[in-house]
Amino acid sequence: MSYKNAQRAICMATFAMAWIYCGLPGQAASADDCAGIEPGLLANISKYIQKKFKLPPDLQLRSADSGVVAGTCFRKIKTVSTDKTFLFSQTLFLSPDHRALTASVLNLQVDPLEEERQDRLRLQTQVTVGSRPVLGDADADATIAIFSDFQCPFCKAAAAGVRELGLPGRRIRVVYRYLPLDSHSWARRAAEAGSCIFRQRNDAFWQFHDALFAHQGEIKNETFQSQILVLAQSIPGIDIESLQNCIASHLGEADVTEDLEIAAEHEINATPTFVLNGFAVPGAKTGIELTQLIESLSRRATTGK
Numbered sequence: 001m002s003y004k005n006a007q008r009a010i011c012m013a014t015f016a017m018a019w020i021y022c023g024l025p026g027q028a029a030s031a032d033d034c035a036g037i038e039p040g041l042l043a044n045i046s047k048y049i050q051k052k053f054k055l056p057p058d059l060q061l062r063s064a065d066s067g068v069v070a071g072t073c074f075r076k077i078k079t080v081s082t083d084k085t086f087l088f089s090q091t092l093f094l095s096p097d098h099r100a101l102t103a104s105v106l107n108l109q110v111d112p113l114e115e116e117r118q119d120r121l122r123l124q125t126q127v128t129v130g131s132r133p134v135l136g137d138a139d140a141d142a143t144i145a146i147f148s149d150f151q152c153p154f155c156k157a158a159a160a161g162v163r164e165l166g167l168p169g170r171r172i173r174v175v176y177r178y179l180p181l182d183s184h185s186w187a188r189r190a191a192e193a194g195s196c197i198f199r200q201r202n203d204a205f206w207q208f209h210d211a212l213f214a215h216q217g218e219i220k221n222e223t224f225q226s227q228i229l230v231l232a233q234s235i236p237g238i239d240i241e242s243l244q245n246c247i248a249s250h251l252g253e254a255d256v257t258e259d260l261e262i263a264a265e266h267e268i269n270a271t272p273t274f275v276l277n278g279f280a281v282p283g284a285k286t287g288i289e290l291t292q293l294i295e296s297l298s299r300r301a302t303t304g305k
Contacts, residue, residue: 034073034096037065041098042077048101049079049090059083069093074105080261087182089264119266120278126262127275132255133176133198133205135166140173142276142294147177147263149271150191151184154284156213158272163210164287165294172294176209178259179271185221188256193228195252196243197235207235 046061055061059081066076073096081088092101107115127145146162148155166174178195180187190212198205211231212219219227225247232238246252263269270282274290276297285293 034068034075035098037075038098045077045094045101046079049092053088053090055081055088056086059086059088061088066091069105069107071109072096072105072107077101087188087260089261091265117278122278123262123266123275123280124278127177128175130258133194133202133209134173135163135206136170136173138173141171142298143173143175144290144294145175145177145275147179147259147268147271147273147275149180149184149187150194150209150212151187151216151219152181152271153216155272156216158284158286159209159213161285161287161290163206165290176205177262178256179263179268179273180256180260181271186219186224189224189247190219190228191256192250192252193232193243193247195255196246197232197238199246199251200238200242204235204238208232211235 042063042065045063049055049063050057050059050061060083061079062082063077063079066078068075075094076091077094078089078091080090092103093105094101106112124143128143144165146158148158148162162174164170165172178191180191194205194208194212197208208231211234212228215227215231228247229240229244232243233240263273266280268275268280268282272284273280273282274285274293275281276294279297281293281297
């Protein structure tokens, strides 16, 4: 092995389902140094993941290369299902020799605290930008996002507290994110319906939010469509024909899928989950508990404690 190649050598060891990457100081790899993806490799990865995770054999998967991890030749591979009725999303890392996949990469050339800070910043940015239902002022002192599921009883318990946060004078902005769980039969359709109603008016979404949670126990999978339309008709100014067209065309699907992918990327898999300053906290909270949580996480983001 040449001296130049020796300097670029990496030592890799499996530890707690992660690869530890240790390169020589000042010798971080660039994307140009790394081998490209061979033809057919991504398709083989999809086939492997289908078997490894015991997914339905007829489920269509798509694996995509998201580029190399900074300073290494590990490649971030994201595999998702293309079937609307079966959500699957998994991010793994392909080793530099393209022979192994791992759940995470621990890069010894990167400060882990700075890496965590960057991850939090990315999450906070992802959940607070874009067009989603909001409560409170745009220039509020704090923005908190909630990942919620309309069929989740714990989300119903947290709904009143969420509404309290957005009251005038609270200086808190609330962003709603869709996280329908696979275990709930009508949750995804409700999320798409909510997105369609939001397309008409933001305040109409929150009226739908309140009505749906109020009648959550009455909603049946078999009669979901008619029950949702009855609830929508109780909201002043809603264009029912437009709503029906939106639901039938699945125009709300993109918003729901995007939120599900954000949640999967950051391992958010419980509802409700609240995100503030990049910290994700699961569990139902009262209005007082949410206020205390905001104070605590704001202090933690500032002082680290």
